[in-house]
Amino acid sequence: MPPSIHPVDLISALRQKHLTPAIVFLTSRRACDEAMQAFDHNEALLPPARQEAIAAVLDDVIAQYPSIAEHPLIPTVQRIGVAAHHAGHLPSWKIAVEELMRHGCLDAVFATTTLAAGVDFPARTVIITQSSIRKARDFTDLTIGEVQQIAGRAGRRGKDLVGFAIVTPSPYIDLAVLTKGFTGHPEAINSQFVITYPMVLNLLKAHPLDQMQSILAKSFAQFQLNQRAEVLERKLDDVHRQMEPYGPRVCTDWISQWHMFDQVRRQRSHRAPAKNHEPPEVAARFRFLTPGRVTGLSKARGVVLRQYRSKGQKSPMVTLLRPGGAITECPAAIVTDVFDRMLECKEAPSYPWCTPESLESLLQDLEDLPTRLPTLPILVSKDDEPIPDAVVQTLGDFSCPTCPSRSACQKDYLNASKLRQEQQRHMKSIQALRTSLWHRFQERIEALQKFGYLTATAQLTEAGEWARLIRIDHSLLITELIRSEAFTGADPSLLAAVMSSIAHDDDRPGLFPRISAGLGSLLGQVRKLAESLAPYEEPPLLRADIAAVTERWIADPQLTWIGLCKMTTMAEGDIYRLLARTLEFLSQLHTLKDTHPALADCASQAMAVLRRGVLEELP
Amino acid sequence: MTTDELEKLLAQQPIALLHRLARGRVHRHFRAGKRRLIELLLRHSAENRAGFESDLQALIGERKSQRPEPPQLRHQAPLSPRTDHQSRRPHPHHEPDSHEPSVSLAEWLAGIGVPTPQPFVPDPWQDDALDKLETGDVIVSVPTGSGKTYVAVEAARRAMEDNRTVIYTSPLKALSNTKYTEFSRIFGADLVGILTGDRRDNGQAPLLIMTTEILRNLLYDAAGGEIDLRLDTLGLVIMDESQYLADPERGVVWEETIIFCPSQARLLLLSASIGNPHDIADWLTSIRPVPCHLIKHSKRTVPLRAGYLHPDGKLTPLFRTIGIPHGHPGHWHPEAKRLFARYEDETMPSGRRR
Numbered sequence: 005m006p007p008s009i010h011p012v013d014l015i016s017a018l019r020q021k022h023l024t025p026a027i028v029f030l031t032s033r034r035a036c037d038e039a040m041q042a043f044d045h046n047e048a049l050l051p052p053a054r055q056e057a058i059a060a061v062l063d064d065v066i067a068q069y070p071s072i073a074e075h076p077l078i079p080t081v082q083r084i085g086v087a088a089h090h091a092g093h094l095p096s097w098k099i100a101v102e103e104l105m106r107h108g109c110l111d112a113v114f115a116t117t118t119l120a121a122g123v124d125f126p127a128r129t130v131i132i133t134q135s136s137i138r139k140a141r142d143f144t145d146l147t148i149g150e151v152q153q154i155a156g157r158a159g160r161r162g163k164d165l166v167g168f169a170i171v172t173p174s175p176y177i178d179l180a181v182l183t184k185g186f187t188g189h190p191e192a193i194n195s196q197f198v199i200t201y202p203m204v205l206n207l208l209k210a211h212p213l214d215q216m217q218s219i220l221a222k223s224f225a226q227f228q229l230n231q232r233a234e235v236l237e238r239k240l241d242d243v244h245r246q247m248e249p250y251g252p253r254v255c256t257d258w259i260s261q262w263h264m265f266d267q268v269r270r271q272r273s274h275r276a277p278a279k280n281h282e283p284p285e286v287a288a289r290f291r292f293l294t295p296g297r298v299t300g301l302s303k304a305r306g307v308v309l310r311q312y313r314s315k316g317q318k319s320p321m322v323t324l325l326r327p328g329g330a331i332t333e334c335p336a337a338i339v340t341d342v343f344d345r346m347l348e349c350k351e352a353p354s355y356p357w358c359t360p361e362s363l364e365s366l367l368q369d370l371e372d373l374p375t376r377l378p379t380l381p382i383l384v385s386k387d388d389e390p391i392p393d394a395v396v397q398t399l400g401d402f403s404c405p406t407c408p409s410r411s412a413c414q415k416d417y418l419n420a421s422k423l424r425q426e427q428q429r430h431m432k433s434i435q436a437l438r439t440s441l442w443h444r445f446q447e448r449i450e451a452l453q454k455f456g457y458l459t460a461t462a463q464l465t466e467a468g469e470w471a472r473l474i475r476i477d478h479s480l481l482i483t484e485l486i487r488s489e490a491f492t493g494a495d496p497s498l499l500a501a502v503m504s505s506i507a508h509d510d511d512r513p514g515l516f517p518r519i520s521a522g523l524g525s526l527l528g529q530v531r532k533l534a535e536s537l538a539p540y541e542e543p544p545l546l547r548a549d550i551a552a553v554t555e556r557w558i559a560d561p562q563l564t565w566i567g568l569c570k571m572t573t574m575a576e577g578d579i580y581r582l583l584a585r586t587l588e589f590l591s592q593l594h595t596l597k598d599t600h601p602a603l604a605d606c607a608s609q610a611m612a613v614l615r616r617g618v619l620e621e622l623p
Numbered sequence: 624m625t626t627d628e629l630e631k632l633l634a635q636q637p638i639a640l641l642h643r644l645a646r647g648r649v650h651r652h653f654r655a656g657k658r659r660l661i662e663l664l665l666r667h668s669a670e671n672r673a674g675f676e677s678d679l680q681a682l683i684g685e686r687k688s689q690r691p692e693p694p695q696l697r698h699q700a701p702l703s704p705r706t707d708h709q710s711r712r713p714h715p716h717h718e719p720d721s722h723e724p725s726v727s728l729a730e731w732l733a734g735i736g737v738p739t740p741q742p743f744v745p746d747p748w749q750d751d752a753l754d755k756l757e758t759g760d761v762i763v764s765v766p767t768g769s770g771k772t773y774v775a776v777e778a779a780r781r782a783m784e785d786n787r788t789v790i791y792t793s794p795l796k797a798l799s800n801t802k803y804t805e806f807s808r809i810f811g812a813d814l815v816g817i818l819t820g821d822r823r824d825n826g827q828a829p830l831l832i833m834t835t836e837i838l839r840n841l842l843y844d845a846a847g848g849e850i851d852l853r854l855d856t857l858g859l860v861i862m863d864e865s866q867y868l869a870d871p872e873r874g875v876v877w878e879e880t881i882i883f884c885p886s887q888a889r890l891l892l893l894s895a896s897i898g899n900p901h902d903i904a905d906w907l908t909s910i911r912p913v914p915c916h917l918i919k920h921s922k923r924t925v926p927l928r929a930g931y932l933h934p935d936g937k938l939t940p941l942f943r944t945i946g947i948p949h950g951h952p953g954h955w956h957p958e959a960k961r962l963f964a965r966y967e968d969e970t971m972p973s974g975r976r977r
């Protein structure tokens with residue numbers, strides 16, 4: 005049996021059962037294109053009247069968007085009445101397909117699920133072939149909301165009495181995910197609020213610093229954090245109630261008093277602690293020292309190859325790889341910093357505890373690390389901190405042994421201290437929930453102060469005044485590039501090319517035109533700056549190959565769209581999106597015309613050249 | 624909870640729960656084994672420890688309440704939405720078969736066709752949404768294909784009759800273009816404009832279409848002191864596809880737009896069905912000068928049926944019932960179950976599946 009139904013059979017099955025028009029959601033663009041090719045030699049032609057209807061609709065669309073006049077799919081669409089619609093196509097082609105569907109001209113459209121939200125047309129039937137979807141390079145199960153969004157395209161109001169969502173399996177499908185999606189209640193949606201540099205600058209431009217907390221409090225993020233805090237507050241009330249019997253006794257804070265007394269008593273009884281006491285920081289850190297972890301030592305850095313406990317003392321040990329290739333066994337205590345960075349490390353069961361290739365790449369990676377790395381905040385549990393000797397000396401000062409509540413304290417201590425810990429934990433959590441947004445906002449302020457966009461009193465500096473107009477991703481990199489004069493003297497094609505390498509966030513490989521030497525060296529400079537900013541802003545992919553596409557388009561105004569498409573394996577729709585995003589980024593540079601007239605002018609020249617052919621068709 | 628305790632608690636959880644916890648927190652978490660996943664989660668937890676712990680507790684709680692129900696509960700009347708919510712996780716392979724007869728293919732296919740044309744009469748929920756907009760903001764959460772556009776169009780018409788500017792936002796430039804064409808057809812090209820990052824067509828028209836990012840930028844500029852007449856006379860902001868609020872990359876822009884939306888303008892949020900529309904309504908009510916009304920329903924206007932098509936071309940209903948058995952993910956049609964089991968046997972390398 006084939007792993008999935010053949011597209012031609014699928015369409016004829018649907019036609020036969022009167023289940024057309026249908027939208028067939030496939031896993032990839034490639035699958036959509038192959039489905040279309042499957043009809044190349046198909047003889048099930050549409051009756052002439054329907055073919056003419058399709059031609060008429062297409063003519064109308066072509067009149068508006070000439071770029072699709074020669075579209076290679078047109079013959080199949082017209083003969084068979086099926087079409088493909090995905091992100092690799094030009095927007096104008098997608099409009100044509102949507103228009104055909106709206107007129108009821110097509111029997112089926114092959115589309116990708118990635119764009120379910122962008123498929124703005126309904127059908128009688130929706131065919132589903134997958135239960136997961138690629139998100140950020142990973143396959144994730146469809147959520148209930150997504151399944152319903154997809155299935156919801158079935159059944160056109162006013163045109164259908166019923167709609168059909170039909171699953172047809174392909175490898176890796178999990179039918180349970182889909183049945184759950186059909187029958188379930190959509191998930192709650194959650195805030196994805198993040199604090200961006202432009203947000204901070206624009207807020208501080210408009211409002212004094214002391215109003216920021218109340219503005220942040222208006223976010224849905226804070227609303228949801230408050231909801232969680234309220235749950236904890238209710239729990240806290242409950243703990244308070246349970247603690248009532250453990251109120252003040254002879255001493256007000258008898259729990260701490262007893263705790264101290266008890267500890268001291270124990271410590272006294274074992275003269276020397278039986279267990280080798282490792283400091284709590286070391287204990288807390290130790291579990292993060294797993295293979296691949298980058299650590300800071302007093303003078304250099306090292307990558308952990310393995311962790312273990314020494315034979316006799318059972319003290320925490322690590323094997324470290326140091327720059328230059330030395331492999332050393334050291335007590336975990338010599339690690340001074342645990343960085344928030346893991347390197348790819350293929351473990352091996354014996355010395356040097358990783359594969360030889362891994363060792364090599366680790367060494368390389370270690371050399372290539374940026375000079376600044378964020379450290380990992382590690383919480384140290386304070387519970388078993390040893391009591392200072394001074395206190396031990398003063399056991400005589402405790403009145404517990406003779407106190408009238410001694411037996412009550414002894415009996416209640418465990419319960420009471422557990423409740424109190426719980427109480428403190430809830431209070432800490434509530435505090436964190438109430439203030440975390442503000443803390444993140446303050447971190448952003450500090451970074452902006454460090455770079456000179458804000459004054460010490462959080463007023464916009466001269467640089468801050470113009471930097472707030474750059475409101476796109478990677479704004480810090482862009483404004484820092486401008487300040488470092490990276491673009492001074494660059495011509496429009498270089499500027500546009502750099503902008504597109506910053507804007508483009510797709511890592512799909514392909515073939516691209518060669519880049520000019522000038523662009524190569526400028527991108528090197530951009531990459532260096534981006535890496536140095538890494539602790540403050542995630543660096544963009546900065547693909548040089550992609551930048552070359554834009555460079556060609558701007559540098560040679562005679563180049564036609566077809567000519568450009570031939571220079572790369574990138575899909576038409578992707579080139580379009582790349583250039584459209586570049587246009588957006590350039591138009592942000594253009595807003596700096598008062599402070600950076602030369603740059604703005606260069607951006608506007610680039611935009612004028614960029615906006616030709618296909619790019620001119622749509623607003 | 625100390626880090627130690629947290630680690631222990633994590634270690635006690637099944638890996639599936641850890642993966643759910645890792646969603647949206649840990650990049651590529653599906654590749655990690657349990658030990659590594661715990662480490663990654665611990666590392667992440669430092670960012671927002673409290674939120675992390677409370678999510679963990681919620682997942683553990685959810686798991687407890689989802690232990691398979693005792694069998695005698697099964698034949699009770701349709702589940703209320705609440706219990707429906709709790710029994711969301713499917714147990715397709717464990718749920719015992721019910722003894723009701725299953726629908727036949729012919730019954731399932733019956734009734735395909737085109738309805739006789741009816742004069743347009745707004746649905747009660749559509750009228751309700753428009754009425755409520757007189758006294759406050761409105762969020763509409765209804766299934767796809769219900770008719771949200773009608774609400775948008777009528778609301779825009781009313782605001783324009785009042786000499787107010789209307790801004791309509793959509794998440795994608797492509798959708799903006801479609802709406803631009805559609806609205807120009809309805810209202811006439813003079814009255815409709817479109818703003819994109821680098822271009823404006825008829826930018827002073829009373830009905831302006833733009834992406835949410837563009838509106839957010841206009842609001843930044845206005846707050847920064849730039850005078851914008853359009854915002855002064857702004858009477859209504861319509862945000863289509865408001866469920867984008869939860870988009871990991873762009874959701875923040877929706878929040879900003881709502882927070883900074885001028886107080887004299889009404890907000891109309893249009894959304895596909897989401898799980899917690901009342902939260903959004905409560906949130907808006909708490910930050911806006913007028914209350915936010917929630918219009919929601921989950922019944923589809925055109926009934927939906929689910930089917931299973933085997934690669935050999937054999938079609939069968941997916942569920943035992945003709946419609947979708949809400950709350951009963953395990954009510955598979957025996958034929959679909961049989962065919963799919965065969966499919967799995969033939970295509971999956973042995974041992975890959977449970």
Ligand SMILES: Nc1ncnc2c1ncn2[C@@H]1O[C@H](COP(=O)(O)OP(=O)(O)O)[C@@H](O)[C@H]1O
Nearest residue numbers: 161162743744745746767768769770771772773
């Ligand atoms: N009250 C109504 N009676 C009949 N048809 C309606 C009604 N309201 C909307 N429709 C039709 O329903 C279809 C879907 O509407 P649309 O607004 O696109 O849905 P969505 O909620 O997904 O935005 C449209 O063709 C529209 O004309």
